[in-house]
Amino acid sequence: MAEARIPSVADLALAVRARDLSAEQLTEQFLERSELAQVELNCFIEIDADAALRDARVLDAALARDSDVGVLAGVPFGVKDIFVHHGREPTVGARTVRLATRGQSSPALDRLAAAGAVNLGWLNLDQFSYAATGTNPEFGSVRNPWDPTRMAGGSSSGAAAGVAFGALPFAVGADTGGSVRIPASLCGVVGLKPTFGRVPRRGGAPMSYSQDSLGILGRTVADVALVLAVMAGHDRLDPSSFDVPVPDYSAALAEAAHDLRGLRLGVDDSYIARVGDGEVQEALRRALQVMQEHGADVVSVDLSRLPVYDVIATVITWAEVGALHSQTFPRHRDQYAPATSARLDAALLAHGADHVNALRLQGRALREFCRDVLSDVDVVVSPTTPRAPALLEDVEEDDRRGRVNRSLDSLQLSRPFNLLGLPAMSVPMGFDGSGLPMGLQLVSRPWAESTLLRCGAAYQQLTDWHLRVPPTALAGTPSERGPEAA
C-alpha cells in the first residue's frame, strides 16, 4: 500500500506562518483535493470555496501586518453539516424536512476560526445524524475511500472520508453513539469523542442532549490533539459544558512521546470474541502485543455490563431524538427516508418515565464503570467496530426497506461509552484481508484525554497504519507536490 507524506496540521500552520506559502494558496490546494474527493466519495453537502478563500485572504492580510494568526493558521478543515453559521442553516442531512434551530453561533467553530483555521465547507452525514452507515437517500451516500463499493460508516461520514482521502487535514464531527469513531475506524483515520462537556455544543443541531459530543477527525493523534486544545473549554452559555481547565495536549504528547511504560491497558477478550469477527480480534491482539512489547501492561477487565449500558443508551436516545422530531415526523412522515422513519417510529414509542429512569441509571453506570473497570487500568482497549464495512448496495437496500439492524451492529462497541460520557478515540490498527481498515478504540476516565492521546500517539509511533493512502486518493496528493512556495 502507498504511504502518505501529507504534512501534519502543525506543519501546515507553520508553513503559512513562515510564509512558505500563503493561506490562500494552501486553501486552493485543498479545495482542489476536496473537489476530487467530492467526485470520488461524495463527502460534501456543500463546498464553500468563496467563503474559504475570503477567510484565507483575511488571514494573509493579518500575516502581512505581523498580527498573530493563531496556532492553526491557514489550515483547511471541514465540518459536519449540523451547525448554523453566519446565517446559513444546516441541512442536518435532510433536504426536504428542516428542524428548527435557534441560530446561535458555535463557540467551537468560532475558536477554530480565531485560531486561523479555514472552513472549506459542510460535510455529508446520515439523515439527522440518526444512523451509523453514511448512507443518505437525499444527498447520496458517502463512499468508503478504501473501497467505494462499501459504506464509510456514520454519521460523520463525509468528515472521515474527506480526511482519509487527503482533502481535509482535519474535520469536525459529532458523536452520540459512535458517529465520529465508527467512520474513523472504517475509513482508517483517527476519531476522538472527548469527555461529555469538554467541547461546547452550542450552535450544533442536537440529537441526544444527554449523550451528544462534538468530535475531531484527523490523520494523526498529534493533529487531533492540537485541534482539541483549540476547541475545548468552558462555554458559560452551554449548560452541558463543564468549567475544567484545558491542558496543553500537544505539550503533554511531546513529553511522553513513544512512552507506554507504566500504562495499564484493560481488555476483555471473551466479550470481544462474542461481538467482533476473527480479523478484528486478531488485529486487536497484535496491537496489544506491540504496546506490551514497548512497556504497557495488559490486564483483563470485565466489559460484560456494556450491553446493559447499551440498552440504557438506547432508551435515552429514543426519548431525546423522538422529542426533537415529535412535531415534524407525524406531520411529514412521507418526507423522511424509510430507514429514518423506522428509527423514529421506535423512538416515539419511548415512555417519559423510562427516559427519566434511564437518566438516573446513567449516573449509576458511570460510577460503576469507574469503580469496577477504570480504577484498575488507565485505558480500556477494544476494536472500535466489530467487522468490516458492509457493501453500500446492501446498506442502501436496507435503508429503502426501513431495516436498521446493520447500523445497530456497528454501534455496540462504541455507544456504551457515550452513555458513560467517557473520552474515547479510534486509531487505525491495521487492514483486513480485503484491504479495509480496522480501528482500535481507546477509552479512559473523564477528562483524561491526555492519557488517551499519549497512548494513541505512542501506538502511532510504533505502527504505520495511519500513513497508508487509500487507492481512491493516490493521484496528486498535496504531499506528492509538497507545499508550494509563495
Next chain:
Amino acid sequence: MDMSEQYGESWAMAVARSRGLEIEPAVARHLSDYVGPVLAQFAVIAQELSADDDMYEFRRLLAEESRVG
C-alpha cells in the same frame, strides 16, 4: 402480563396513535419485535434503581472527576 401482551402489536399501534402516528399492522408488528425486547430488558435493568439515584448524578460525577488527579 407477559411481554407479548405488554409490548405487542396493539401496544405499538396505541402508543403510535397517541403520538399522532397511524401505523399499519405490519409496521406495528415490526416495532413490537424491535422495541419490545429492549424495553423489557430496560424494565429489568431499572429495578437496580434505588431512591438515592437521581438524574443529576451523572453530571455530579463528571464534576467530581474533574477534581481527581
